[in-house]
Amino acid sequence: MTEPGADVFAPETQELLACAEVQCARRGVRLTKLRRTVLGLVIESPRPAGAYDLLARLEPAHGHAAPPTVYRALEFLLEEGLIHRIERLSAYVACVHHLQHHHHEAATGHTAQFLICRTCGRVTELHDAELAAALARATAGQGFRPDSATVEALGVCIGCAPAKVSLAVPPP
Numbered sequence: 596m597t598e599p600g601a602d603v604f605a606p607e608t609q610e611l612l613a614c615a616e617v618q619c620a621r622r623g624v625r626l627t628k629l630r631r632t633v634l635g636l637v638i639e640s641p642r643p644a645g646a647y648d649l650l651a652r653l654e655p656a657h658g659h660a661a662p663p664t665v666y667r668a669l670e671f672l673l674e675e676g677l678i679h680r681i682e683r684l685s686a687y688v689a690c691v692h693h694l695q696h697h698h699h700e701a702a703t704g705h706t707a708q709f710l711i712c713r714t715c716g717r718v719t720e721l722h723d724a725e726l727a728a729a730l731a732r733a734t735a736g737q738g739f740r741p742d743s744a745t746v747e748a749l750g751v752c753i754g755c756a757p758a759k760v761s762l763a764v765p766p767p
């Protein structure tokens with residue numbers, strides 16, 4: 596039985612949320628009801644979710660939530676490494692690394708690259724260690740110390756690409 600006003604998420608989402616709860620408990624932080632709901636909504640969103648989409652989707656179960664409340668919840672989820680912010684879209688995606696692969700190591704600091712499809716709006720998260728290392732080498736070569744180095748590649752995903760277009764990687 597779900598309590599009145601509780602959020603109904605798909606079983607797969609519930610599983611990921613349970614995983615997130617374990618990770619938070621291990622780090623001594625609390626995945627409050629609102630944070631949990633916001634994370635669930637981000638997980639279930641087929642496209643990166645903007646703060647205002649999330650506000651609208653919180654309404655049925657949580658009533659009118661003030662924007663700062665949602666921003667604080669998003670801030671928390673970002674700090675815990677459970678979601679990422681896609682700067683180009685001002686929107687959020689769940690971190691596949693932490694949630695779907697059940698990695699339980701330290702939350703922050705993992706480097707990721709994002710492939711953003713400009714046709715369907717889907718975002719794919721990559722963890723290419725070589726790309727991250729190349730970027731670190733290149734910036735160090737300039738004596739530059741980046742705070743973050745998130746790659747956001749804009750293009751067309753395999754599902755949206757016309758069938759005849761070759762998606763082969765060109766030779767270096």
Ligand SMILES: [Zn+2]
Nearest residue numbers: 690691692707
């Ligand atoms: Zn991630």
Ligand SMILES: [Zn+2]
Nearest residue numbers: 712715752755
């Ligand atoms: Zn696409």
